[in-house]
Amino acid sequence: MKIIAVANQKGGVGKTTTSMNLSTCIAELGKKVLLVDLDPQANATSGLGIEPVENVSAYGPMLGEANLADMILPTTRENLFIIPANLDLAGVEVELIRLGDHLTRLRKAFEPLRAEAAFDYIFLDCPPSLGVLMTNALSAADEVLVPLQCEYYSMEGLAKIIGICEQLRDAGANPDLQLCGIVMTMYLRTNHANQVIAEIQKHYGEVIFKSVIPRTIRLAEAPSHGQPIIAYESSGLGAAAYRALAKEFLTRETPVAV
Numbered sequence: 338m339k340i341i342a343v344a345n346q347k348g349g350v351g352k353t354t355t356s357m358n359l360s361t362c363i364a365e366l367g368k369k370v371l372l373v374d375l376d377p378q379a380n381a382t383s384g385l386g387i388e389p390v391e392n393v394s395a396y397g398p399m400l401g402e403a404n405l406a407d408m409i410l411p412t413t414r415e416n417l418f419i420i421p422a423n424l425d426l427a428g429v430e431v432e433l434i435r436l437g438d439h440l441t442r443l444r445k446a447f448e449p450l451r452a453e454a455a456f457d458y459i460f461l462d463c464p465p466s467l468g469v470l471m472t473n474a475l476s477a478a479d480e481v482l483v484p485l486q487c488e489y490y491s492m493e494g495l496a497k498i499i500g501i502c503e504q505l506r507d508a509g510a511n512p513d514l515q516l517c518g519i520v521m522t523m524y525l526r527t528n529h530a531n532q533v534i535a536e537i538q539k540h541y542g543e544v545i546f547k548s549v550i551p552r553t554i555r556l557a558e559a560p561s562h563g564q565p566i567i568a569y570e571s572s573g574l575g576a577a578a579y580r581a582l583a584k585e586f587l588t589r590e591t592p593v594a595v
């Protein structure tokens with residue numbers, strides 16, 4: 338069982354779109370997948386057609402008041418399960434700081450699921466801030482997957498998130514954290530986008546997934562219909578890109594240390 342945090346402190350770079358669609362495509366390939374929505378905005382939850390439910394989120398388990406396993410809901414997709422988000426998560430910042438070991442609360446909450454290897458893959462959709470939810474996700478994860486928009490300023494953000502991972506490793510919160518890969522999102526065929534990809538490849542080489550996600554209107558529309566792209570437009574460019582990413586993800590060699 339592998340836990341992957343989909344993280345980037347920058348907002349609107351495709352974290353949720355990638356978490357939802359990569360999870361769905363890996364489930365389609367027959368793996369048992371859990372998607373955990375850690376963003377109080379609950380975009381991944383509603384994007385899969387699920388209404389936020391009172392008292393059903395990672396909030397209670399992080400506070401030590403409930404079991405994570407009891408928060409798991411089925412989705413309309415075979416092999417795909419979700420722990421939805423709700424607004425309670427917005428309070429976790431304040432609540433956890435009051436408690437001890439607030440960086441590793443989620444890691445602890447995952448221990449029973451790890452012990453029984455309940456899923457093949459667990460994806461954590463992180464919110465766009467450097468707060469307690471994101472650091473808990475990075476502490477709980479085996480690997481971090483970073484979606485990056487194909488634009489120049491993305492590179493600064495990348496250096497920053499890699500720095501945060503190093504800090505967490507050095508602080509002992511997650512000594513084994515590794516970089517699963519970088520997914521380039523919202524790609525438009527322009528010189529600028531190609532230059533950015535080439536530049537990142539120069540610095541990070543193999544870490545970039547070869548499957549680049551194009552910018553398509555369908556990918557932006559699908560969540561408002563509560564559907565992943567392979568249900569909303571199964572034969573389109575977006576579906577093909579996320580299916581290719583899922584295959585590449587599953588055949589990847591071992592990840593690199595961050």
Ligand SMILES: Nc1ncnc2c1ncn2[C@@H]1O[C@H](COP(=O)(O)OP(=O)(O)OP(=O)(O)O)[C@@H](O)[C@H]1O
Nearest residue numbers: 348349350351352353354465523551552553556557
């Ligand atoms: N490949 C794409 N093509 C077109 N639109 C996209 C694509 N990927 C994401 N979007 C749209 O861009 C917006 C931001 O994407 P998304 O919500 O996945 O980013 P995020 O990193 O999760 O954002 P946040 O930081 O707010 O959580 C959304 O409206 C989404 O529908």
Ligand SMILES: [Mg+2]
Nearest residue numbers: 352353376380
């Ligand atoms: Mg998001």
